Amino acid sequence: MKTLLLTLTALVAVGFINAQSEPWCRCALFVSSSYAEWMVFELPEVNITDCNSHDQCKWHCIRELNEMTNDMDLWSTVSNDTVGQHICQDLYSHFIFFIHNSYVHAYYEMCGGPWEYTGLDSQQMLCCDRGEHKHCISK
Template identity: 50%
Template sequence: MKVLLLVFALVASVSAQTEPFCRCAAFVTYKNSEVMVYEAPKVIIDSCQDDAEQCKEACVTELNTLSNNGDLWLLQESGVTVGQTICSRLADHFVFWISNHRVYGYYEVCGGPWEYTEFASQQLLCCEGGKHEHCIVRR
């Protein structure tokens, strides 16, 4: 009986891993790298081959809903701005200063490459000592 339960659990875990899925995240882009600052819960899609557009649309909807179409100054229910949430996430990874960067949305289908959703923050992101600040753009 224990062996049967073990086999059933193994089959269930393998089949769960092969279910088509979509990942959605927001990144800050640097010259030679990307830093993930938010990841949405995975979305189940119908097919890894045919549903890239479904994944992209779900991702854009998620990011737009969370940020009121990319507004880094949106005050969330927690009383913290979207930008402060991002600055705090960066500070958790020892990035305390960031100046004049957009936040971009990307999606990934079934473990494939990250692809740009055409979502970008309305404002530039600036963090000073882990605090969200207004950016001063020097020309």
């Protein structure tokens, strides 16, 4: 009986491993506050060669995010709005009405692991006032 149970357990484990999907990578932008982190933009998932390809995932994300945001320029125009305006609208849709002097950070995630920092930050600080992208005034 124990042998049968061990054999079934082994077969289930092999089936589970074989049923896992292809390796993948996610890229996203986050805004931080003293109390929370908000994902404000996510690119579509991409395939990578294996779940140990941190550099492959990281560099793919850096390239894609730089292309889509004009090197993390919040005042760059994309689809008739600034990058910052898209972010402010997303935050507003999640009931985050004000952001003041916050940088936007780029992260990547591989195969369901933790989010890891790419080393990219926005060129400017982000300021949002009820969904509107505003110029920041430092104090």
